[in-house]
Amino acid sequence: MEEVNTGRRYAEKLDEKDPLAEFRNRYIVPDDVVYLDGNSLGLISVDAEECLDRVVDEWKELGIKGWKDAEIPWIWYGERLGDMTAPLIGAEEDEVVVSNCTTVNIHTLIGTFYDPFKGSKKIIVDELDFPTDHYAIKAQMKLKGIDPEENLIVVESRDGRTIDEEDVVDRMGEDVAIVFLPSVLYRSGQLLDIEYITEEAHKRDILAGFDLAHSIGVCPHKLDEWEVDFAVWCNYKYLNSGPGAIAGLYVNEKHFDSMPALAGWWGHEKSTQFDMNLDFTPAEHSGAWQIGTIPILSSAPLEGSLRIIREAGVDRIRKKSVRLTSYLISLVDKLLKDEPYNFRVGTPRDAENRGGHVAIERDKEAYRINRAMINRSFITDFRPPNIIRVCPSPLYTRYVDVWRFIDNLKEVVQTEEYEKFEQESEEIVY
Numbered sequence: 288m289e290e291v292n293t294g295r296r297y298a299e300k301l302d303e304k305d306p307l308a309e310f311r312n313r314y315i316v317p318d319d320v321v322y323l324d325g326n327s328l329g330l331i332s333v334d335a336e337e338c339l340d341r342v343v344d345e346w347k348e349l350g351i352k353g354w355k356d357a358e359i360p361w362i363w364y365g366e367r368l369g370d371m372t373a374p375l376i377g378a379e380e381d382e383v384v385v386s387n388c389t390t391v392n393i394h395t396l397i398g399t400f401y402d403p404f405k406g407s408k409k410i411i412v413d414e415l416d417f418p419t420d421h422y423a424i425k426a427q428m429k430l431k432g433i434d435p436e437e438n439l440i441v442v443e444s445r446d447g448r449t450i451d452e453e454d455v456v457d458r459m460g461e462d463v464a465i466v467f468l469p470s471v472l473y474r475s476g477q478l479l480d481i482e483y484i485t486e487e488a489h490k491r492d493i494l495a496g497f498d499l500a501h502s503i504g505v506c507p508h509k510l511d512e513w514e515v516d517f518a519v520w521c522n523y524k525y526l527n528s529g530p531g532a533i534a535g536l537y538v539n540e541k542h543f544d545s546m547p548a549l550a551g552w553w554g555h556e557k558s559t560q561f562d563m564n565l566d567f568t569p570a571e572h573s574g575a576w577q578i579g580t581i582p583i584l585s586s587a588p589l590e591g592s593l594r595i596i597r598e599a600g601v602d603r604i605r606k607k608s609v610r611l612t613s614y615l616i617s618l619v620d621k622l623l624k625d626e627p628y629n630f631r632v633g634t635p636r637d638a639e640n641r642g643g644h645v646a647i648e649r650d651k652e653a654y655r656i657n658r659a660m661i662n663r664s665f666i667t668d669f670r671p672p673n674i675i676r677v678c679p680s681p682l683y684t685r686y687v688d689v690w691r692f693i694d695n696l697k698e699v700v701q702t703e704e705y706e707k708f709e710q711e712s713e714e715i716v717y
């Protein structure tokens with residue numbers, strides 16, 4: 288990116304030249320709000336609402352017949368939404384399905400691929416992971432009679448923000464069965480080198496799985512080319528599919544003959560599913576890792592959302608995301624680094640090593656400053672101990688929104704407006 292000018296007009300010019308600017312009109316952006324939390328919960332789009340309305344109409348008109356006669360027969364909805372997702376992550380259609388929530392998908396995939404009785408008992412994770420990943424993996428270890436205290440290898444961060452891929456590789460000993468890591472760390476926004484980690488894991492007969500929650504829809508992936516074994520993700524972040532929307536999973540086709548750990552009738556081979564046989568015959572593709580009936584109403588918004596993302600193209604989305612985050616980082620550096628602001632950027636500066644959000648750190652008062660910003664209708668989130676996460680989600684965030692955020696942040700600190708807010712709060716922090 289060229290030298291950044293800190294004036295508002297510069298941001299407006301970037302918006303005028305933005306090839307994705309029109310996509311903002313497809314989203315329902317609340318009035319007077321600058322929404323910078325799309326890495327937590329993305330905004331609804333007109334297309335998502337349209338698909339949800341259509342499915343509700345199908346329910347009204349077709350009742351149970353919707354399972355076969357809906358525009359996309361509901362019985363295949365998980366698979367068809369998987370087909371639409373596949374190009375975003377460089378996978379074949381058969382390798383992707385939407386189902387369950389991310390935590391359950393970790394349970395079923397770790398449960399499937401973790402076989403300590405074959406020999407290797409250890410699983411590698413890192414200390415900056417989103418907690419649910421550890422909860423699920425430890426639970427799966429315990430279910431197999433393995434002590435997580437001894438067998439979960441937690442790679443430490445050198446700086447409290449990032450994970451060095453070499454430290455992961457160093458822990459890949461003979462006793463390791465699986466390495467399971469996030470694509471993008473949820474706090475600092477570091478993007479890990481999935482290809483390198485997978486390659487190094489495979490050299491040692493270790494399986495490589497990833498949690499793509501913070502990258503899908505904003506960073507392109509080539510899971511097949513990189514030979515990743517399995518992956519999971521949330522659809523409510525950059526895929527804008529609504530609170531608690533159905534999640535997704537990827538299983539490399541070389542593993543299609545594996546038996547799903549959490550078998551359920553929705554993963555049964557479809558043509559005989561309704562024969563009601565008491566023996567489970569898994570589908571011969573990723574659909575086998577579905578468990579129970581797909582929640583159609585929590586899946587429909589994803590259809591509309593994927594329509595937009597595919598139209599915009601994930602490569603173009605990534606390009607804009609990098610420009611937005613680079614612009615944001617430059618403004619922090621130029622305007623907010625020194626007294627009395629004292630902010631610093633905790634996200635890797637090299638665009639290749641970061642996802643779609645930026646962590647702005649401040650040793651003191653980050654919590655109350657974030658409250659003050661929300662009070663001014665700038666929706667960001669706070670992550671303890673000192674991080675304000677800012678996500679300029681590329682399809683509905685303008686450069687001028689970033690500029691206004693920085694301008695307001697400056698004012699909140701200058702005027703000490705944050706002092707009006709409680710230090711600690713009982714409120715749930717989202």
Ligand SMILES: Cc1ncc(COP(=O)(O)O)c(C=O)c1O
Pocket residue numbers: 388389390391417419420469473498500501521534
């Ligand atoms: C990296 C990561 N994994 C998993 C989850 C939670 O997934 P779910 O609640 O859908 O199980 C989150 C939620 O924010 C997350 O950030």
